Amino acid sequence: MLKQYLINQIKQVIKQEYHLLSREVILTNPPDAQLGDWSFACFSLAKKIKQSPDKVAQHLSEQLQIDKIITKIVVVGPYINFFVNKTVWFKYTLRLIQQKGKDYGRNQQGLGKRVMVEFSSPNTNKPQHLGHLRNDLIGDALSNLLTFSGYQVIRSNLINDRGIHIAKAMLAYQKWGENKTPTSEKMKGDYFVGDYYRLFGKKVKENPHLLDEAQDLLKKWERRDNQTIALWQKLNDWALNGLIATYQELGIKFDRWYFESEIYQSGKKIILQALKKGLCYQQADGAIEIDLGDEKLGKKVLLRADHTSIYITQDIGLAKLKFDQYNLDKSIYVVGSEQIYYLQVLFKILKLLSFPWAEQCYHLTYGMVNLPSGKMKSREGNVVEIDTLIQELKQLAQAEILSREPNISGEELNKRSKKIALGALKFYVLKFTLSQEVNFKPKESISFEGNTGPYLQYTYARIQGILNKAKTDEPLDLVDDFSALKEETEIQLLKLLSQFPEVVKQAGEEYNPAQLANYLLCLTQSFNKFYHQCSVLQASTKQIRQARLVLISSVAIVLENGLHLLGIKPLDQM
RNA sequence: GCCCCCAUAGCUCAACGGAUAGAGCAUCUGUCUUCUAAACAGAAUAUAGAGGUUCGAUUCCUCUUGGGGGUACCA
Numbered sequence: 001m002l003k004q005y006l007i008n009q010i011k012q013v014i015k016q017e018y019h020l021l022s023r024e025v026i027l028t029n030p031p032d033a034q035l036g037d038w039s040f041a042c043f044s045l046a047k048k049i050k051q052s053p054d055k056v057a058q059h060l061s062e063q064l065q066i067d068k069i070i071t072k073i074v075v076v077g078p079y080i081n082f083f084v085n086k087t088v089w090f091k092y093t094l095r096l097i098q099q100k101g102k103d104y105g106r107n108q109q110g111l112g113k114r115v116m117v118e119f120s121s122p123n124t125n126k127p128q129h130l131g132h133l134r135n136d137l138i139g140d141a142l143s144n145l146l147t148f149s150g151y152q153v154i155r156s157n158l159i160n161d162r163g164i165h166i167a168k169a170m171l172a173y174q175k176w177g178e179n180k181t182p183t184s185e186k187m188k189g190d191y192f193v194g195d196y197y198r199l200f201g202k203k204v205k206e207n208p209h210l211l212d213e214a215q216d217l218l219k220k221w222e223r224r225d226n227q228t229i230a231l232w233q234k235l236n237d238w239a240l241n242g243l244i245a246t247y248q249e250l251g252i253k254f255d256r257w258y259f260e261s262e263i264y265q266s267g268k269k270i271i272l273q274a275l276k277k278g279l280c281y282q283q284a285d286g287a288i289e290i291d292l293g294d295e296k297l298g299k300k301v302l303l304r305a306d307h308t309s310i311y312i313t314q315d316i317g318l319a320k321l322k323f324d325q326y327n328l329d330k331s332i333y334v335v336g337s338e339q340i341y342y343l344q345v346l347f348k349i350l351k352l353l354s355f356p357w358a359e360q361c362y363h364l365t366y367g368m369v370n371l372p373s374g375k376m377k378s379r380e381g382n383v384v385e386i387d388t389l390i391q392e393l394k395q396l397a398q399a400e401i402l403s404r405e406p407n408i409s410g411e412e413l414n415k416r417s418k419k420i421a422l423g424a425l426k427f428y429v430l431k432f433t434l435s436q437e438v439n440f441k442p443k444e445s446i447s448f449e450g451n452t453g454p455y456l457q458y459t460y461a462r463i464q465g466i467l468n469k470a471k472t473d474e475p476l477d478l479v480d481d482f483s484a485l486k487e488e489t490e491i492q493l494l495k496l497l498s499q500f501p502e503v504v505k506q507a508g509e510e511y512n513p514a515q516l517a518n519y520l521l522c523l524t525q526s527f528n529k530f531y532h533q534c535s536v537l538q539a540s541t542k543q544i545r546q547a548r549l550v551l552i553s554s555v556a557i558v559l560e561n562g563l564h565l566l567g568i569k570p571l572d573q574m
Numbered sequence: 575g576c577c578c579c580c581a582u583a584g585c586u587c588a589a590c591g592g593a594u595a596g597a598g599c600a601u602c603u604g605u606c607u608u609c610u611a612a613a614c615a616g617a618a619u620a621u622a623g624a625g626g627u628u629c630g631a632u633u634c635c636u637c638u639u640g641g642g643g644g645u646a647c648c649a
Contacts, residue, residue, distance in 0.1 A: 041592060043629075053629075067601070078629090123649080163649050260649090287647055290647045296577060311649050341644050342577060367579075368643075377599070398589040420612090432587070435579070437642065443599090444586065448612050450598040451587080463637055466609045478596075506590090518588060532605090532614045552609095574612070 002089050002339070002498070003027060005069060006082055008037055013063045018049050027082075029495070033488065036074060036081030037495070043078060053078030086491060090482035090547075093498045097554040098477035104503045105561050110151030111570050116322055117143045117155055119334035120247075120254075123163040124239035125169045126194035128246055129383040130369045130440055131336070137429050137567065138366055139334040140252045141513035144565045154326055156256040158318065159243075161236050162264060165197070167218040167261040170231050171210065172196040172203065174217075180237050188387065190242025193235050222308075236261075248388055250422065251567060258318060266317025268309050271302045274353050293350050315346050316353070321367050323357045328361050332511070337365040337435075364511050367437035393421035393446055400448060401574075419569045420454050427453030431517040451521055453568055454557065459524045461574040463556040466536050467549065468572075476550045484544040485551065489530035493555060496523045500558050504565065511564060520562045527555050 006023045014020050027038040042060065046053040054077055061075045072083035097104045119139025122128055139155070147153045173196045182192040203208045220228040247253070261514070271288055274280050280290040280302060288303040303313060322331055323359040333343060343363040350358035397417035401408060408416075428445045432438050484493070499519070507515040507574065536552060539545035560570050 026590075028592080030588080035593080039593085043592070047629085076593075160649065165649065241589090283647095285647090289647090296646085301647045306647090308647090310647060337579065338643055344578095365579085370642085404610080404612090436587080437580070439586070441586065441599090447599075450612095452598085454612055455598095458610080462610060462613085469609065512606085514588090518597090521588090525597080528613060529615095531609080535609065537609045573611075 002069060002084055002092065003038065006084070009064060009070070009106065009151070010040055010060070013060055014045065017060065018045075019065055020045075020048065030079070030081055033492065034379060035079075036072075037084050038082045040080045040082070041078060042080065044211060046078070070456040071170050078300040086485065086494065087483045089149060089498070090485055090494055090551075091480070094479075094550050095477065097497060097557050098550065101557055102564075104557060105148065105302055105501045106338060107149050107501060107505050107508075109505060109508065110146060113150075113329040114152045114154070114326060115146055115330040115332060116256075116326060116328050117146070117153060117332045117334060118158060118322075119143075119155070120252075121158040121160060121164075121335075122243055123165055124159060124190075124193070124243070125165050125197045126239075127188065127190040127242060127385045127387060129385050130371070130389070131388050133389075133425070134366060134369050134429050135334055135336065136247075136250060136252055137426055138364070138434065138513060140250075140567045141430055141516075141565060142332070142334065142364070142511055144567065145508040145511075145513065145516070148504060148565060154256055154328075155254045156322070157254040157259060158258045158260065160260050161240070162221070162244055162261040164218055164233075166232065166236070166296050167221065167325075168200040168204075169193050169197040170235055171214045172200040173235060173421045174231060175203075180353070182242075184272065187298075188242045188245060189223065189238030189240070190246070191385070191387075193239040193242070194236075221256060249387065249390060250426075253568075258321075260314060262440065263318055263321065264314045265309055266321060267313040267315070268303065268307070268317070270316055270320060270353065271313065280367060281352055290349060291350070292345065296507060297345055297348055300349065302349070311340075312346060312349070316349060319346070319350055319361060320355065323355070323360075326359065328357070332362050332364050334364045334366075339363075340365055352572070364434070366434040366461060367432075369438045369440050371440050372442070382473070384442075386424065389425065389445075393424055394418060396446055397421050397424075397448070398572055416571060416574065419571050420448065420457060420574070423453030423457050423563075423568045424448060425453070426566060427456065427517060430513050430566055431521075433514050434512065454574075456520055456524050456563060456568070457571050458574050460556055460559050460563070460570040461572060462531065463527070463552045463559075464572040467553055470545075470549055476553050479546050479550045483545060484547050486536055487530070489526065489533055490548075490551060492526050493523075493530055493551060496526055497554055497558055500562070503535050504562075516562055516565060520559065521568075523555065523558065523562075527552070 006027060010025050014025070025040065027040055030036050030039045036173070042053040042056040046056040049056065057075045058076050058079050061073050061080045064073055064080075066073065069085050069088055070082055071085050073082070074081045117139055120136050122132055143153045143155050176199060178195065182189040185192060200210065200214070217228060221232055271280065275282065275288055280288055282288050286305040286307065287301050288307075289299055289301050291299050300312065301310065302316070304310060309467065313544055319331065322328060335343060347358060347361050348362070350361060394417045397420040398413055401416055419535065423446070425445065429438065431451065485494070503516060503519045507513060534548065536545060536548040539548055563570050
């Protein structure tokens with residue numbers, strides 16, 4: 001690697017001149033390509049040896065050798081700027097990409113390590129909306145990134161299929177459902193169930209006693225009352241089928257499903273044992289509580305007075321179950337920022353109960369999704385459902401495609417519009433920094449222009465168009481001569497292509513898919529600039545043409561790999 | 575009340591403590607007989623306020639102001 005070579009050269013000179021072993025030699029990109037290809041800033045080194053940065057830069061640069069790879073060294077104030085041999089760089093990078101193909105950018109960071117990513121975790125009382133979508137997409141992209149970094153990743157989903165919110169939907173259906181079914185109403189199951197959940201919300205305003213009835217229903221469920229269980233099973237299946245259909249539409253898969261109805265009692269035993277050991281205590285009314293030993297966190301009840309379990313009881317049990325079953329190195333919870341305090345409490349409890357793996361639990365937070373009309377609340381119907389949005393996007397994409405290709409076959413139209421719709425939606429959501437709240441703008445989310453998923457897909461399609469027309473007889477991975485690539489845009493592309501492995505590695509380490517998303521935009525913009533300035537097929541010489549074909553084919557590979565990590569499918573034609 | 579997060583262009587977002595703060599939308603102006611105009615080129619506009627740390631702060635610290643979230647024997 002050229003960058004590593006440079007770093008080693010610098011390290012050597014620093015050692016020789018100042019007798020310092022500097023582990024951190026960081027090379028940056030100069031703000032302008034005219035300044036150089038890589039840059040070393042001498043500030044921190046200057047501080048260590050108590051000299052002015054300018055002096056250090058000057059002195060170091062005089063000791064550095066120019067060779068076949070480093071062609072020029074220019075000092076600008078405290079910066080040492082390096083120019084490297086582009087032909088060598090092109091050859092190394094492009095051949096590497098051609099050889100590795102789909103594996104270009106893969107790293108071994110997590111080799112031998114096992115990590116679980118729990119995400120999505122929907123309730124079975126309504127369809128998934130935009131808030132879930134962000135969670136789904138982050139969880140999926142993160143899992144992809146970690147897999148690409150060599151981790152063994154287990155994607156898990158905890159289905160919240162029990163509790164008062166489920167009982168509410170059940171009660172409404174029992175009272176006003178008239179034995180309708182999703183089939184009879186020609187509705188997706190989760191939407192069908194969601195309607196009854198909302199209906200409950202409406203009716204309970206007129207008649208507050210309905211809440212007591214729902215409570216009773218939940219108690220009957222807990223007593224395993226036959227009729228109640230049957231009703232629950234029925235609604236639950238409908239809702240779950242709807243949820244699964246959405247995952248299929250999104251192309252998201254899970255390795256392990258946990259159902260709250262099956263594990264909600266787990267954790268009880270752990271707590272009773274902890275009580276015996278004196279790790280927690282019983283209150284006068286019988287409730288079991290733990291002192292979190294921290295003023296900010298306070299105290300937390302672990303089991304109700306009647307020793308039935310509450311939500312955290314099951315999360316304690318589930319955490320243990322995960323580590324017992326999978327011997328995890330890391331357990332990541334993808335959960336919104338509104339649950340920061342809750343997960344802090346959970347992890348603290350696990351630590352206080354002296355589970356050795358407590359420190360390996362990690363909460364990956366992200367900001368909420370806001371609509372222009374304000375906060376999303378399923379109960380009030382102020383939501384944008386995922387399926388609905390995808391349908392809208394698909395229709396828009398179809399209109400776009402038809403305006404370009406009126407005679408396209410129905411099947412192809414369907415296929416393409418789905419990829420484009422999902423590409424737009426996924427990229428729109430994933431490009432936000434996690435800690436940022438997402439202000440969902442309907443118009444921008446359905447846009448296919450500018451910084452969007454379809455822009456990336458379009459660029460990929462453009463490249464495929466050229467490659468298909470090129471019909472080159474020389475296999476691209478055998479092209480050897482890149483000395484003809486001299487344009488600024490070509491070199492810009494080279495730099496970006498060689499950066500990809502670092503970007504992926506960092507995005508994985510920092511659990512930050514947005515970083516990859518922004519990199520891909522940068523690469524794509526750079527390509528389109530090149531596209532408008534340089535012709536590939538009409539290049540002035542065969543040498544340039546062949547070299548450019550390899551270059552753009554490499555861009556396509558990197559783009560495809562990057563999109564794949566974000567869960568977005570490229571298109572050969574648009 | 576207490577705790578946490580956020581504040582960058584008219585709008586939505588970028589920017590390992592480093593060189594001239596970048597994109598996209600919207601607005602205005604150009605570019606399709608030439609590899610797909612879902613594109614490209616150009617114009618214009620920004621770090622909420624006050625201190626501090628630092629050779630250097632959009633980035634770190636404190637306060638102020640303005641948004642959001644949390645503070646259950648709910649899930």
